[in-house]
Amino acid sequence: MNIIVPIKQVPETSNVKMDPETGTMVRSGVESVVNPLDLYALEAALSLKDSHGATVTAVTMGPPKARKVLDMAISMGCDDGVLVSDRKFGGADTWATSYTLSEAIKALGNVDLIIAGERATDGDTAQVGPGIAAWMNLPLATYISDIEVESEKSLIVERLVEEGYERLRLPLPALITVVKEIASPRLPTLRGKKKAMQTEIRTLSTENLTLESTNLGLKGSPTKVVKIETPKVTRGGTVVEAMDDASVTEAVDRLMDFLRQREVV
Amino acid sequence: MSYIWTLAEQANGHLKQVSFELLTRGRKLADSLDTKLASLLIGNGVSAEALRELILSGADEVYYVEDPRLASFSCETYSNIMVELIKTFQPHTILAAATSSGRTLMPYVAVRVKTGLTADCTELDIEETTGNLLQTRPAIGGNILATIKTPNHRPQMATVRPKSTRPPEPDADRDGKIINVPFKEEWLDGRVEFLGYRKDAGDFENIEEADIIIAGGKGMKKAENFKMLRRLSDSLEGMVGATRDAVDRGWIGYSHQIGLSGKTVSPKLYIGAGISGSIQHLAGIKTSEIIVSINNDPEAPLHKIADFAIVGDLFNVLPELQKRLEGGK
Numbered sequence A: 001m002n003i004i005v006p007i008k009q010v011p012e013t014s015n016v017k018m019d020p021e022t023g024t025m026v027r028s029g030v031e032s033v034v035n036p037l038d039l040y041a042l043e044a045a046l047s048l049k050d051s052h053g054a055t056v057t058a059v060t061m062g063p064p065k066a067r068k069v070l071d072m073a074i075s076m077g078c079d080d081g082v083l084v085s086d087r088k089f090g091g092a093d094t095w096a097t098s099y100t101l102s103e104a105i106k107a108l109g110n111v112d113l114i115i116a117g118e119r120a121t122d123g124d125t126a127q128v129g130p131g132i133a134a135w136m137n138l139p140l141a142t143y144i145s146d147i148e149v150e151s152e153k154s155l156i157v158e159r160l161v162e163e164g165y166e167r168l169r170l171p172l173p174a175l176i177t178v179v180k181e182i183a184s185p186r187l188p189t190l191r192g193k194k195k196a197m198q199t200e201i202r203t204l205s206t207e208n209l210t211l212e213s214t215n216l217g218l219k220g221s222p223t224k225v226v227k228i229e230t231p232k233v234t235r236g237g238t239v240v241e242a243m244d245d246a247s248v249t250e251a252v253d254r255l256m257d258f259l260r261q262r263e264v265v
Numbered sequence B: 001m002s003y004i005w006t007l008a009e010q011a012n013g014h015l016k017q018v019s020f021e022l023l024t025r026g027r028k029l030a031d032s033l034d035t036k037l038a039s040l041l042i043g044n045g046v047s048a049e050a051l052r053e054l055i056l057s058g059a060d061e062v063y064y065v066e067d068p069r070l071a072s073f074s075c076e077t078y079s080n081i082m083v084e085l086i087k088t089f090q091p092h093t094i095l096a097a098a099t100s101s102g103r104t105l106m107p108y109v110a111v112r113v114k115t116g117l118t119a120d121c122t123e124l125d126i127e128e129t130t131g132n133l134l135q136t137r138p139a140i141g142g143n144i145l146a147t148i149k150t151p152n153h154r155p156q157m158a159t160v161r162p163k164s165t166r167p168p169e170p171d172a173d174r175d176g177k178i179i180n181v182p183f184k185e186e187w188l189d190g191r192v193e194f195l196g197y198r199k200d201a202g203d204f205e206n207i208e209e210a211d212i213i214i215a216g217g218k219g220m221k222k223a224e225n226f227k228m229l230r231r232l233s234d235s236l237e238g239m240v241g242a243t244r245d246a247v248d249r250g251w252i253g254y255s256h257q258i259g260l261s262g263k264t265v266s267p268k269l270y271i272g273a274g275i276s277g278s279i280q281h282l283a284g285i286k287t288s289e290i291i292v293s294i295n296n297d298p299e300a301p302l303h304k305i306a307d308f309a310i311v312g313d314l315f316n317v318l319p320e321l322q323k324r325l326e327g328g329k
């Protein structure tokens, strides 16, 4: 089985600090990492490789330094990494991003399964996975929490939706996006890290892909970001202390009054 | 002037509440552009009465595509229907819900009709000078609000965060047209087969739909103590949420996780107990109407963004709150 995992480089958020004065995120010195939700996609692919045999290729679109996330993917056990990078791709919205990625994936040859993350923690649209499926006219199943290989040509998957878990039979080739429940991501191994150092990362760009130039980057993007605001984080609410029995009673009284006043109880 | 469309959603023949919330949004846009509002529904077994509810809630026209094979969501089939209807009617704008199906179908359709899509909007407006849709959405874990336009492509498409607005008051005097769109065999794409729902879904709960959420974190100390939250949420007719730390310890199932790698919720009331308020957790609760925090650490970040913060031991505060709710005073 040939599996492609599109992964995105995002700013690391676990150490993000908020500026108390302006209420904005302190961005300086923030490192870039693999989108945390893409680790589940990588794990899903690598488990299939362990259980059924597969070649797993991680693909990322981004600036040259995004190759770092491919090294990470290979050190976890992926066979290959492909960097999709060109100045002309910069500023792409999800429509243009999914176009470019779909062309890159087509150029890699036969693919049986594409496993994308649920969403990226920065742009946070969850649109690139479904977009790639649409460009490639592949059947699509999103929010997958469990995969069972039924045959060479089909999977039985579980899909986490508002009503519970749907069970679907999915013919291959197909694209799925996965949720955290699918598996816990493995850590990179020493052997994997060595392999990453030896593996040559292929780069795909406008030089070696046949692309519609009007579909690329900022210019080719139907959506335009026209304004960015940083909402204030503090609400300036009431603070009450409840450190002993009497103050607990009083605090809960005041809370009940507050909730009644706001008509929620 | 081309129409504003909303995409209504149904499950088992019943319209979901979010279908009505979208009409609140759509009506405002249609009025400011002086055009009509239509609601499109794809599904099966929805009664004429339910369809009329859409009219009473603000739609001028309802297009209903019905077939037993449309009962469960299929991205491929639904997108075939939408692509054809979009090409035929050329709407100005399409609003869908940012639900599991809306967030799957809309990007698939946007690619096929070659237009932009803005995700998970919490604010929608019309730009006066151009008549363009101004779409505002939180991104980067809710730390920024971006306003996005689709200036040169039609239709303009957006998904809208459930519960980010209230459904309209139905108006019994409103009139409108209900149009049954005949189903075409050629729309059917049978590639993905729906087999049913999993039976033993454990403690699955859809917290995105909750009006009241009482959430627990690592400060709850053990799984046993989540029963306290369950009792409170029963009294409040709410649901139970949790932080990643609580979920990872196996105290409660993943469907309850709120935050960057869990659900984004917008209840009327969120109560967090024993939750520090990490940036990843806050990403999931920022659009809650009222935030209450219970934590014995006065410096806990959740206190800072709370509308009402109790600095105290949750094991004293929660039982007291339970007593009050049961005592009914």
Ligand SMILES: Cc1cc2nc3c(=O)[nH]c(=O)nc-3n(C[C@H](O)[C@H](O)[C@H](O)COP(=O)(O)OP(=O)(O)OC[C@H]3O[C@@H](n4cnc5c(N)ncnc54)[C@H](O)[C@@H]3O)c2cc1C
Residues within 6 Å of the ligand: A005, A006, A007, A008, A009, A035, A037, A038, A041, A059, A060, A061, A062, A092, A093, A094, A095, A097, A101, A115, A116, A117, A118, A119, A120, A121, A122, A123, A124, A125, A126, A127, A128, A129, A223, A225, B116, B117, B118, B119, B137, B139, B140, B144, B146, B148
């Ligand atoms: C503030 C802000 C708001 C935005 N809002 C919108 C919007 O509403 N609509 C819109 O069309 N664009 C929007 N964009 C642009 C969008 O963020 C970019 O197109 C981005 O490159 C991809 O979208 P995402 O981060 O939402 O990824 P998602 O769609 O959330 O990512 C889902 C999955 O797709 C894969 N993937 C995503 N990006 C890549 C990549 N570069 N390489 C490999 N795999 C990838 C990963 O598997 C990932 O888990 C916005 C950008 C900003 C800065």
Ligand SMILES: Cc1cc2nc3c(=O)[nH]c(=O)nc-3n(C[C@H](O)[C@H](O)[C@H](O)COP(=O)(O)OP(=O)(O)OC[C@H]3O[C@@H](n4cnc5c(N)ncnc54)[C@H](O)[C@@H]3O)c2cc1C
Residues within 6 Å of the ligand: A013, A014, A036, B216, B217, B218, B219, B220, B242, B243, B244, B245, B246, B257, B258, B259, B260, B261, B262, B263, B273, B274, B275, B276, B277, B278, B279, B280, B281, B294, B295, B296, B297, B300, B312, B313, B314, B315
């Ligand atoms: C990529 C990434 C994604 C993540 N995604 C998520 C996510 O989706 N959701 C999420 O929640 N987290 C997420 N996290 C984890 C997040 O960073 C925090 O670790 C987590 O939210 C902390 O959970 P907590 O508040 O339960 O625990 P803690 O931070 O340990 O807080 C426990 C709190 O309980 C209080 N407490 C203890 N005892 C009592 C008592 N008796 N009475 C009152 N208060 C008490 C303490 O003062 C403390 O403030 C993510 C992290 C990363 C890196």
